Amino acid sequence: MSRQDPKVLSYGEIGHKQLNPPLDQLRAMRLIYVAGKGGVGKSVCSAATGIWTSAQGKETLAFSMDPAHSLSDIFDIDIGSQPKSISDHLYAYEPDLAEEARGFFRRYKNILTALFGLFEVEVKPEDFGNMPGVSELIFMDKLNDIFVEKQYDFVVIDSAPTAMVLPLLQLPSITTGFVTRVLGMRSKWIGVLNLLESGFGDAILKEIRTMRIKAETMRNALIDPKTASITVVTIPEKAAVEESRRLIETVESHGVHVASLIINHVMRECDCQFCQNKMASQTSYIQDLQSRYSDKRVAILPDYGAEVKGEGLQQVAQDLYGKGQMELWTLGP
Numbered sequence: 541m542s543r544q545d546p547k548v549l550s551y552g553e554i555g556h557k558q559l560n561p562p563l564d565q566l567r568a569m570r571l572i573y574v575a576g577k578g579g580v581g582k583s584v585c586s587a588a589t590g591i592w593t594s595a596q597g598k599e600t601l602a603f604s605m606d607p608a609h610s611l612s613d614i615f616d617i618d619i620g621s622q623p624k625s626i627s628d629h630l631y632a633y634e635p636d637l638a639e640e641a642r643g644f645f646r647r648y649k650n651i652l653t654a655l656f657g658l659f660e661v662e663v664k665p666e667d668f669g670n671m672p673g674v675s676e677l678i679f680m681d682k683l684n685d686i687f688v689e690k691q692y693d694f695v696v697i698d699s700a701p702t703a704m705v706l707p708l709l710q711l712p713s714i715t716t717g718f719v720t721r722v723l724g725m726r727s728k729w730i731g732v733l734n735l736l737e738s739g740f741g742d743a744i745l746k747e748i749r750t751m752r753i754k755a756e757t758m759r760n761a762l763i764d765p766k767t768a769s770i771t772v773v774t775i776p777e778k779a780a781v782e783e784s785r786r787l788i789e790t791v792e793s794h795g796v797h798v799a800s801l802i803i804n805h806v807m808r809e810c811d812c813q814f815c816q817n818k819m820a821s822q823t824s825y826i827q828d829l830q831s832r833y834s835d836k837r838v839a840i841l842p843d844y845g846a847e848v849k850g851e852g853l854q855q856v857a858q859d860l861y862g863k864g865q866m867e868l869w870t871l872g873p
């Protein structure tokens with residue numbers, strides 16, 4: 541097979557066999573990816589899911605993929621930039637994006653300097669973390685480390701607000717396009733770099749391949765229903781309902797099944813006219829979502845009347861999972 545064909549890369553080829561073994565050789569680890577529009581309750585639902593899985597004795601990591609981390613606030617614990625123990629079997633992790641970006645830059649310095657050099661752009665480590673797509677790349681890289689280390693039974697991913705598609709799905713095509721372009725230039729460009737310093741061009745190629753294989757590992761994990769489950773959180777209002785419809789449509793067009801939908805901030809009974817009107821409007825959106833997504837688990841979460849954090853998460857876990865509205869498909873043996 542030709543080294544220049546980006547589709548034929550194998551795990552062994554890049555010398556990262558232990559780092560990225562094929563999925564079927566990995567111990568079962570489940571990813572629960574929580575997605576949705578800004579402010580609908582993704583972090584609360586992620587944290588409550590972690591509370592539930594850990595209460596079942598499953599080693600769980602709540603992993604924040606949102607640069608504006610909020611798990612510390614929600615768990616009411618200062619998590620810091622390393623996985624932190626929250627309670628029995630439960631850990632939370634909010635990677636420090638700036639610190640990771642510097643480390644990432646150092647690790648991929650060759651490739652980044654060479655790539656940006658092509659466009660005569662000088663990129664500094666401190667600017668790197670703010671470039672578009674970089675936070676996703678860094679979080680993906682961290683998640684890949686966690687995924688291959690297999691220390692947890694469940695990793696609940698608290699994602700950043702999603703407009704249309706999950707970043708984990710897009711990264712392989714971005715890196716693939718990148719590899720194709722670099723490999724296409726290989727004969728003239730890599731050769732020149734090798735002349736400058738023996739093996740430099742090949743080292744760059746190897747780094748790009750590593751990055752791409754990590755991105756593919758995570759994308760493949762996400763599209764495999766035995767490994768990952770996607771939960772979309774929404775609220776019963778027009779804009780949110782529309783946005784979640786588009787999100788689900790786009791994600792499913794990538795071959796990823798959205799298993800469950802949580803409708804959050806649902807009003808409780810109240811006799812006043814204002815609440816009656818609002819409840820009527822919410823009811824119509826809820827019915828619409830329930831009939832449109834009869835293939836999914838649709839859970840309803842009340843508005844608790846105050847922000848949810850700390851101990852309050854127990855109630856959310858109970859309402860979602862304890863009452864059987866949501867089910868973790870893997871809580872069996």
Ligand SMILES: Nc1ncnc2c1ncn2[C@@H]1O[C@H](COP(=O)(O)OP(=O)(O)OP(=O)(O)O)[C@@H](O)[C@H]1O
Pocket residue numbers: 576577578579580581582583584585606610699700701804805806841842843844845846847848849
């Ligand atoms: N059911 C609820 N009842 C009352 N307050 C809630 C409920 N769900 C979430 N909240 C509150 O709403 C706010 C936003 O929730 P959360 O941070 O989970 O949303 P998010 O979707 O993660 O937001 P972002 O897109 O900014 O990450 C928080 O203050 C949270 O405590």
Ligand SMILES: [Mg+2]
Pocket residue numbers: 582583584606610698699
């Ligand atoms: Mg959040």
